[in-house]
Amino acid sequence: MRFAAFIALLLLAPGLSAGPVTIALDAPGYGDKAVVLYRYMDPFTLRLERIAQGHTDATGHAVITADVEGTVRAQLRINEVSADLYLRPGQYHATMPLPRKDEVRTISGATKVNLTFPGLSRMDVNALVGDLNMRLDAFLAEDLATDPNSGMDAVAKARNRQGRMEPDSAKGRPDLFISPRWNEARVDTFARKLHKFYAGVEDPWFQSDVEYGLAGLRLGPRTDDRALFNRFLKDRPVLYNVPEYARFLSNFFADFLLRFPFRTNTVQFQREIKNASTDSLKALLARNDFLKDDRLCELVLITGLYAQEANKELDRAGILSILGQIKEKSAYAEHRLIAANMLWDLTAMSVGMKIPAVDLLDTAGNALPLDKLLDGRTCLMLTRPGNSFGGQELAAMAQLQVEYGNVVHFICIALDRSPMELAAWLRTQPKFNWPWYAPVEQQRLLDDLRIRNAPVLFMLDGNLLTASPGPLPSQGLVNLLHAIRAKDAEDRKLKPDRGVPAPRH
Numbered sequence: 001m002r003f004a005a006f007i008a009l010l011l012l013a014p015g016l017s018a019g020p021v022t023i024a025l026d027a028p029g030y031g032d033k034a035v036v037l038y039r040y041m042d043p044f045t046l047r048l049e050r051i052a053q054g055h056t057d058a059t060g061h062a063v064i065t066a067d068v069e070g071t072v073r074a075q076l077r078i079n080e081v082s083a084d085l086y087l088r089p090g091q092y093h094a095t096m097p098l099p100r101k102d103e104v105r106t107i108s109g110a111t112k113v114n115l116t117f118p119g120l121s122r123m124d125v126n127a128l129v130g131d132l133n134m135r136l137d138a139f140l141a142e143d144l145a146t147d148p149n150s151g152m153d154a155v156a157k158a159r160n161r162q163g164r165m166e167p168d169s170a171k172g173r174p175d176l177f178i179s180p181r182w183n184e185a186r187v188d189t190f191a192r193k194l195h196k197f198y199a200g201v202e203d204p205w206f207q208s209d210v211e212y213g214l215a216g217l218r219l220g221p222r223t224d225d226r227a228l229f230n231r232f233l234k235d236r237p238v239l240y241n242v243p244e245y246a247r248f249l250s251n252f253f254a255d256f257l258l259r260f261p262f263r264t265n266t267v268q269f270q271r272e273i274k275n276a277s278t279d280s281l282k283a284l285l286a287r288n289d290f291l292k293d294d295r296l297c298e299l300v301l302i303t304g305l306y307a308q309e310a311n312k313e314l315d316r317a318g319i320l321s322i323l324g325q326i327k328e329k330s331a332y333a334e335h336r337l338i339a340a341n342m343l344w345d346l347t348a349m350s351v352g353m354k355i356p357a358v359d360l361l362d363t364a365g366n367a368l369p370l371d372k373l374l375d376g377r378t379c380l381m382l383t384r385p386g387n388s389f390g391g392q393e394l395a396a397m398a399q400l401q402v403e404y405g406n407v408v409h410f411i412c413i414a415l416d417r418s419p420m421e422l423a424a425w426l427r428t429q430p431k432f433n434w435p436w437y438a439p440v441e442q443q444r445l446l447d448d449l450r451i452r453n454a455p456v457l458f459m460l461d462g463n464l465l466t467a468s469p470g471p472l473p474s475q476g477l478v479n480l481l482h483a484i485r486a487k488d489a490e491d492r493k494l495k496p497d498r499g500v501p502a503p504r505h
Helices: 003-012 125-145 148-158 184-197 204-217 225-232 243-252 266-274 278-285 294-307 316-329 333-347 388-404 419-427 442-448 477-494
Strands: 018-026 034-040 048-055 061-069 072-078 081-087 090-095 359-361 367-369 377-383 409-414 436-439 456-461 464-470
Touching: 034 061, 034 442, 048 442, 061 072, 081 090, 081 125, 125 184, 125 204, 184 204, 204 225, 204 243, 225 243, 266 278, 266 316, 278 294, 278 316, 294 316, 294 333, 316 333, 377 388, 377 477, 388 409, 388 477, 419 436, 436 442, 464 477
Parallel strands: 018 090, 377 409, 409 436
Antiparallel strands: 018 061, 034 048, 034 072, 048 061, 072 081, 359 367, 359 436, 377 456, 456 464
């Protein structure tokens, strides 16, 4: 299909219009809780953007409305529990279960549950994608069962760190499809059956998801890369919003920078990165036949640099500078957004950056911004009062506050407590006698500060982060505080009055 015709078809496809979406959410067990709806901003960083919020009643019911355009991959979150879904303009009825008792619950929302959609049409995008993932997973399981070597390899890759299998390919590791050997004839047969099964679904977005889900089955070390490129990528549009396309593209070009320009033109490649020579790097990549197209070349460049940001062989400052250039000057709006998200992911809450502005409440319920509290060196801890581990850290912090309170300010933000509840708890804990605050909006604070667990500690000088995260009291905070005090003592020797020349005698 020609590029222009394909784009025209996508623009006319059902579900690609803009408009409001309403979710009637039933969440038994989540009564009187804040509900936040996010969208994934791009398929490479998976950065989340808040698009709506609501509050459940005593029974766990809430109605959330947002504006969406096209097909949006989204996430619903209630405190530490989240669930992914797809949204298009219209109305949804969803039910959110409680996590199983054996699932680890974390503040970041890492505990995932699966929504159910009572009365959902079989043609809805959630039903279609769920059905597709189930069939892809079933094929993987069946095909691997006939090839023990490949099967054991893929099983090892599919296991998560707790040793459990990820049942949904949409949430598995991005290299799930890569294994030593696939039976091409089986993939061809399965592809014909799957295309026939979904032939009546007049939804180009979903049909593209099917096509690239099948393309992913053909990836592997023994793949004919050129044939695969010609079939699925050459002279075809980049489908940023199709999940299986993004995954296929990422896997096809995985470690591409290290396999080609780094290996074949090592010195030049490293030099161009250090000099942040974006155009020269693109020209270097374009020597490969797969990257003659400028859009694809630039996308492979930024996703490759993003993946290799921690590689000590490559200049990190240069990588950040290149992403900054793409963010500001790229001819492709999608790449400007992706590069901006990459920069945010690599630099937000990092040492030397300003801590984001967040609003807090003191124990009397008075609102004030965090940055008004940050005067000089500050030790900022976020914790959950009553948590046993957090209590141990607070007891250790109380001892450090007695010894180092003259050189560092100590501040705590209490999670899951209202100002009144916090004040009542503090009356029973007189030894924790430094300033305490509660967040005005807890989930926004967790999002803005990128909190993934608690307790967590940050060190600041004014509003600049000097340790992010810093060591907890049980993990060596005393060493950091001792170094600060020693430096202050040395400064006082050199400048007794902090910069004003000492009088001569």
